[in-house]
Amino acid sequence: MIPYGRQEIIQSDIDAVVEVLQSDFLTQGPKVPLFEQTVANKVGAKHAIAVNSATSALHIACMALGLGQADWLWTTPITFVASANCGLYCGAQVDFVDIDPITYNLCPKALEAKLIAAEREGKLPKILVVVHLCGQPCDMHAIHGLSQRYGFKIIEDASHAIGGKYQGEYIGNCRYSDITVFSFHPVKIITTAEGGMALTNDDQLAENMNLYRSHGVTRDQNRMTHEPDGPWYYQQVELGYNYRMTELQAALGISQTERLDTFVALRHDLAKRYDGLLKELPVKTPWQHPGSYSGLHLYVIRLQLDKIGKTHREVFECLRGQGIGVNLHYIPVHTQPYYQKMGFMQGDFPIAERYYSEALSLPMYHGLTDVQQDTVVGCLRKVLS
The missing domain is CATH 3.90.1150.10 (Aspartate Aminotransferase, domain 1)
Structure with a gap:
């Protein structure tokens, strides 16, 4: 069988993973921050938060943007269900915008028409998840202009699009969005086996997503309610999840990013x-x-x-x-x-x-x-x- 997609693993990838297996850290070590910095530098974003899947990245992105009950999230109907489900995880309501018949991405004209109607009804979206289907970027300039006019936040679901470019710049730089999400599933362009990443240029969003991926637990004294009891001390300040990426995955991702x-x-x-x-x-x-x-x-x-x-x-x-x-x-x-x-x-x-x-x-x-x-x-x- 010739598959529709598959990963490429070469000896340098294997060596990178073996090196981690022989190290002191299988999780929460130096490789994850290095992978984050590698991807952020590559695409031109300020912050990158590595997680265990793109679905997790979408979820913490919605949480960081404050999506909740009584809010709306809009996305395209031609996507994997995770692009919509991330809104439901936050208790929000979900709706869709039809696609452009040529690019198959979310159609800016259909979006504008729907926004006009939604404004009359008092049902404007808080978040729009645009999906770069097949790797081709959406018309981000037009969509960003509508976000300025109607006040919604933008998440780029770029699960298909790492290494692609929009207007000569790498997708993921968040020039026209608040957060961009990549996927590293084995059939994607580069892989960490399973894994994902959220990128942003906003310091507060990055801080919040970092918190949400790891149980809502912090050792940052500035976020604590009182002085720590000792050097062992941590506090749970939010309800978070165990969405962390392992050192093994990050090592594979670093090696793959080189190609x-x-x-x-x-x-x-x-x-x-x-x-x-x-x-x-x-x-x-x-x-x-x-x-x-x-x-x-x-x-x-x-x-x-x-x-x-x-x-x-x-x-x-x-x-x-x-x-x-x-x-x-x-x-x-x-x-x-x-x-x-x-x-x-x-x-x-x-x-x-x-x-x-x-x-x-x-x-x-x-x-x-x-x-x-x-x-x-x-x-x-x-x-x-």
Whole structure:
């Protein structure tokens, strides 16, 4: 099976992890701060907080921004459920904004229309989670302008986008957002096995997220209610969680980050090759905004079903049957049973739903060979003929 995504682990990665195994610290040692500084320096952010998953990063980001009951969080329906669930964790209400039909990211025009209506109803969002789907950045300049006008905070869910750029600068610098989140799951661009990170330029947000990732416990005397009883003393000043990243994960992340630019460049080579190989087939290849540089975590095509004698499902199953590990990113969140119990219905976000009915993620990872890519396209050509 040729998978849709996979990690690359080389000897230097293994050596970095073994070094930690032979050290005094498996957790809460020097590697996590070093990984945080490495990523922050790379993307141009002031602070980075490493955690055990991007979902945890989204959660502490919402907490740090003060999301709570009676608040609203908006996001795109074409994302993994975590981008919405982070609002529910905080007791907030969740809503969605339909996607742009070309980029598949949250549509700024649809956002503006929804904000105008929400302002009349007194239901403006406190937080907007924008998702850089497949690694292509959203129109952050337009979205940031709307945030200034309507007063909401922005979290960039850049789980797909580390190593990508917007307007010539690395995604993650938080120029147009309050917090950016990365994922280091094995199918992502770089990996720590499981893991995530929240980045910000705001000192207070960083301090709060650091607190929330570790039980709400502090040894900072400035945050304590009274003088410490002794050098052993700590206080729990907030309700936090055990979201810490291990030293093993951080060591792997540091090693992987050294190859980040190479990984993304290889993905661009693969995407360009896919574009050429798929040119004559009844599919729509991804459109890339000329002012951005995608992380290219995914390569999503859309089937032109009116020109194909098979259904979406039949194409998917035929490819899987031939050993091509295609996938589908994503099932619209509002169509999930849990969200339908909240009142969301089929038809609420028609552009997202149409995307779902046609989308197919082809194998895309920097270790994919030309021979494997030719096999993928050959099988697709056969299925669509």
